[in-house]
Amino acid sequence: MQARQLPAQRGFAWLGEGLQLWRRNPALLTFASFGYLLLLILVSVAPFIGQVLASLLMPVLSLGVLNTCRAIDAGRKAGPDVLFSGFQQNLPALVAIGGLYLAGSLLVLALTAVADGGTLFGIMTSGGKLEPEIATSTGFTMALLIAISLSTPVMMAYWFAPLLAGWWKVSAPKAMFFSFFACLRNWRPFLAYSIALALFGAILPGIVLGIVGMVSPTLATLLSVPLPLLLVPIVFASFYANARDIFGEPDNAPEQA
Structure with a gap:
């Protein structure tokens, strides 16, 4: 199991x-997305444990979406039940990944208290109201800047971890370790990928809807309704595309670069 180092244009x-x-x-x-x-x-x-359970299940269900993409890519027939296939693939490691990701996210939020006295932590964990004067405070x-900076390595460690644990059967710490360094090694294509997501997922649709809205607000509203139905599954499929590009698949893993 080795990670390719790809050129920026692949992103x-x-x-x-x-x-x-x-x-x-x-x-x-x-359906899967x-x-x-x-x-x-x-x-x-x-109540009480919902957020924790969701975090623990997130890698399991995300692996189900990746398995859906893999089945479509291979031309295999698959039904809606493929979304739950992650429960049959190294489940303890997947749940552990969810727990480690939750712990890392909470630690990042706790560290932001140095700057704002715990305001952001309270809003993110208990759904508190964000007052305008707080939002504009230094x-x-x-x-927010601390949260973005520190959450980036946490996300890098999580990005490929579910598929590494599910497809290659590695432990949670090892999966997150390889995920982090695969992202670090491919920061250029991921930067290009982020630009593509911003451009085609937000900026261009916003411009088109804004122009249409100037002519017909009703039509712009109608066009905005099905937009997520198109964008969300394409973005999920692009997650599979970058994973396949960098790691390949268990029966066709890339050679070490």
């Missing part, structure tokens, strides 16, 4: 490859 291709994958089976991929989101939302609203701005 721009991942979103297009996600679109191609979605076009091969839009119904199944849309929104089923993943809906299940996490439903679990998270459970301390809160610093807390």
Whole structure:
């Protein structure tokens, strides 16, 4: 199990490859993507332990979405039950990844208290109201910058971890270790990928809807409704595209660069 080091331009291709994958089976991929989101939302609203359970299940269900993409990519027939296939693939490690990711996220939020006295931590963990004067304060701005800076390595450690644990059967710490360094090694294509996501997922649709809204606000509203149905599964498919590009698959792993 080795990670390729890819050129920057590959990052721009991942979103297009996600679109191609979605076009091969839009119904199944849309079901898996929104089923993943809906299940996490439903679990998270459970009293007391909902947020913790959602964090623990997130790697399991995300592996189910990746398995959906893998089945479509290989041309295999798959049904809606593939979303739950992660429960059969190294479940203890997947749950441990969710726990480590939750712990890392909470630690990052706790460290932001140095800047704003715990305001951001309270809002993110208990859903407190953000007052306008707080949002514009220097301390809160610093807390946001700290959160973004420190949460980036946490996200890097999580990014590939579910598929590494599920497909290669490695332990949670090892999966997160390899995920972090694979992202670090490929920071250039990931930067290009982030630009592509911002451009095609937010900026261009916003410009188009803004222009349409100037002509017909009603039409702009109608066009904005199905937009997530298209963008969300394509973005999920692009996650699979970058994972396949960097790590390959267990039966076709890339050689060490």
